[in-house]
Amino acid sequence: MSAFWSAWVMFLVTLNLGITFFLFIWGQRVKIPVQPDGSTGHVWAHGVLRESVRRLPRWWVLMSASLFAAAFIYLVLFPGFGSHKGLLGWTSHAELARDVVANESTAGAILARYAAIPAGELAADPAATRIGKRLFIDNCSACHAPDARGNKRLGAPDLTDAHWRYGGDDDAVKTSILEGRSGLMPPLGAGLEEQGVLNLAHYVLSLSGAPHDAAMAAAGAPQFALCAACHGPNGKGNVQLGAPDLTDATWQYGGTLDAVVLSIMYGRHGVMPAWKDRLRETDVHLITAWLHSQSHGDGN
Ligand code: HEC
Ligand code: HEC
Incomplete structure (x- = not known):
């Protein structure tokens, strides 16, 4: 963030918090003239509705005060006040990196187990084919349709029938996916x-x-x-x-x-298109297992 935008954000934050804090203090101290009948004298609906004066409830004042304190503490600890980084040094990139590492360590063990099982056998494992189907929908459905039945206008073949242009055994299917075909x-x-x-x-x-x-x-x-x-x-x-x-x-x-x-x-x-730079081997393995279950008619 350039110095100008940093200063601009600081200005806006100070202005917003300043105005709301001023209203908060002022609202409690301001003297509103009261008529002998206890109202402010403002009437509506031919006198049916009259505006009276009530002090702000204590719970509301306490809640607002603690929210102002929380906003202040937040801006000290976390990024938010211009380019001030926050005392905790938190960044969304670091949080993402931590989540990715945590995810890899749980998912990695499962994927490594699947990688050791041939795709033809995995085709009968609903937990594995569910992941394969999800990966297929995310990456391949734009051309082959979500149910893998293909799209004739794009020339993307039906992958659920028993007819394979480039061979239907799991290795040939994997080669089609990793290297692409033309x-x-x-x-x-x-x-x-x-x-x-x-x-x-x-x-x-x-x-x-x-x-x-x-x-x-x-x-x-x-x-x-x-x-x-x-x-x-x-x-x-x-x-x-x-x-x-x-x-x-x-x-x-x-x-x-x-x-x-x-x-x-x-x-x-x-x-x-070739997917070897975009998908991991285990992803392709799981997709192949799901396709196997679709075109060989066993399961899912
Ligand atoms: C941009 C569109 C497109 C995307 C995305 C796409 N494909 Fe294809 N796919 C095609 C086309 C077109 C062909 C036929 C190639 C040809 O005519 O030689 C094909 C062929 C194939 C074949 C060979 C079929 C056979 O009969 O031998 C397989 C397997 C395949 N795709 C799987 C996938 C998988 C799995 C994905 C996702 C990782 C995917 N495709 C993503 C367009 C696409
Ligand atoms: C040089 C090799 C070659 C020759 C010669 C050739 N084809 Fe093809 N043909 C192919 C290939 C490869 C495809 C698949 C194209 C693709 O992947 O997009 C194809 C696709 C087709 C298709 C589309 C099939 C479908 O499933 O929609 C038809 C129809 C076809 N060819 C008919 C013919 C006819 C008729 C002739 C003779 C006049 C011919 N081809 C000559 C290689 C050839």
Whole structure:
């Protein structure tokens, strides 16, 4: 705090406390003229209400006096009066640091125990999956939704189904989270003309048995050679390239004709950020355990 602001705060504190203290003293000593009937002479409602004079109750005076004393002692001991640090040397940073240390020592022991248990086993422990779910909601729900069912507009996949782009065993899931993933599908509409894209899209829909036009799908089938390098000759996908299986009924960007046409025309580039600098290994371990419980259907 600069000297000016420090002085300004001191001025305001002194002014506020000074005015209230003055009123406190003055209110008890001031002589208010009293009429013969004991009132001040102020009347309202055609004389029904008359203002009288009462001394401040003793309990109120004592309470106020002790509050003034408390305010004074507080300003001596704690920061509050400009840049005066307070005799106790208290700071909110130090208090936070103390709380963090205390929290680490209690939570640390629990986390260390969880870290030693494989994620697949932890998935059956409700206390562990509750922490994993909370961490997931805090960090991942903006893209994958709080129930991990994904968001097709963002291309964030459903993590509760049994279909995994990059592998669904706990190690692969952990790698996805720690290192991030980035799937790149190039735009391929240019060489195909509009009808070619439509035909191919109907063919892609036919692979998973989604509603499609059989004649257009048959016309589009040969074009799939363009796609086979990544999605495989039968459209089953390729985990190494992160090219999704197009024959299952789960979709990262949606299984409507429009969504498939857009995927072909403009390509797709889903980016899963890396978390290794933001989450601890044990956090990722607990999230993986919760995801395991969701996608393997046991528990929670
Ligand atoms: C900014 C949005 C975003 C956030 C935040 C995010 N993800 Fe993702 N995640 C994605 C996208 C997009 C993909 C798909 C990547 C691709 O297309 O290659 C993905 C993919 C994944 C995969 C791979 C899925 C598979 O099928 O193999 C896992 C696992 C995953 N995310 C878990 C998480 C977890 C756990 C968190 C929180 C720590 C998280 N994600 C946070 C967007 C996000
Ligand atoms: C260079 C490799 C590559 C080629 C070639 C390729 N794809 Fe892809 N495709 C991918 C990848 C990787 C993704 C996932 C993109 C992401 O992670 O955002 C993808 C995603 C898709 C999707 C979205 C799937 C979903 O679940 O929403 C569709 C549809 C698709 N591709 C169809 C095709 C078709 C049709 C062709 C041929 C015209 C083709 N792809 C060619 C790599 C490829």
